[in-house]
Amino acid sequence: QSALTQPASVSGSPGQSITISCTGTSSDVGGYNYVSWYQQHPGKAPKLMIYEVSNRPSGVSNRFSGSKSGNTASLTISGLQAEDEADYYCSSYTSSSTLRWVFGGGTKLTVL
Amino acid sequence: EVQLVESGGGLVQPGRSLRLSCAASGFTFDDYAMHWVRQAPGKGLEWVSGISWNSGSIGYADSVKGRFTISRDNAKNSLYLQMNSLRAEDTALYYCAKESTRSAAFDIWGQGTMVTVSS
Numbered sequence A: 001q002s003a004l005t006q007p008a009s010v011s012g013s014p015g016q017s018i019t020i021s022c023t024g025t026s027s028d029v030g031g032y033n034y035v036s037w038y039q040q041h042p043g044k045a046p047k048l049m050i051y052e053v054s055n056r057p058s059g060v061s062n063r064f065s066g067s068k069s070g071n072t073a074s075l076t077i078s079g080l081q082a083e084d085e086a087d088y089y090c091s092s093y094t095s096s097s098t099l100r101w102v103f104g105g106g107t108k109l110t111v112l
Numbered sequence B: 001e002v003q004l005v006e007s008g009g010g011l012v013q014p015g016r017s018l019r020l021s022c023a024a025s026g027f028t029f030d031d032y033a034m035h036w037v038r039q040a041p042g043k044g045l046e047w048v049s050g051i052s053w054n055s056g057s058i059g060y061a062d063s064v065k066g067r068f069t070i071s072r073d074n075a076k077n078s079l080y081l082q083m084n085s086l087r088a089e090d091t092a093l094y095y096c097a098k099e100s101t102r103s104a105a106f107d108i109w110g111q112g113t114m115v116t117v118s119s
Helices: none
Strands: A008-010 A018-023 A035-038 A049-050 A064-069 A074-076 A086-095 A101-103 A107-110 B002-007 B009-014 B018-025 B034-039 B044-051 B058-060 B068-073 B078-083 B092-099 B105-109 B113-115
Touching: A008 A018, A018 A086, A018 A107, A035 A064, A035 A074, A049 A064, A049 B105, A086 B044, A101 B044, A107 B113, B002 B092, B018 B034, B018 B092, B018 B113, B034 B078, B034 B105, B044 B068, B044 B078, B044 B092, B058 B068
Parallel strands: A008 A107, B009 B113
Antiparallel strands: A018 A074, A035 A049, A035 A086, A064 A074, A086 A101, A086 A107, B002 B018, B018 B078, B034 B044, B034 B092, B044 B058, B068 B078, B092 B105, B092 B113
């Protein structure tokens, strides 16, 4: 039950776009369209930003978008803003006879 | 207001037990699967356990299987995590999370309860 692989850190300037990758296997990311992304600010609980690979919950800015190709999912944030600086985690349902999920190791986004 | 409030955390010695609770409000609790997710100090998120709406399907991370037991009481709108044989590596902030319908995503999170395992 290995964690999904994310870059430890990414950075960008205000107004720019960045992409965070999330690599798994055919048993998780590649096998299901159940990839989700979470934003976590320091000392706060995670917040759902993307579900089912590319869907945004109500209230989440359309600057956030998700996609998937093979075993790798991606989160893109366009028009970077200072408040986007946070940790981002991907998650996927995995194949199993029982309920099972896996998270990525997290990516620290710095807005320069 | 949709809300999840965890309780039951604290300082416990290695090998001892602790029971976490999560009180849900603002939504129809028995319509949704529920989960526990933990975060060790300065580390990332780790899925711990999940339970379907009717307790018919349950899963555990390999790291806690055989030691932790998840349960729910729909009449009390509550989720539980019984943690036995606790280890230092179980030290973490434990979040209760609601699973969004059929999307396998966690759309509502509590603020967490801290568990510290130390002698």
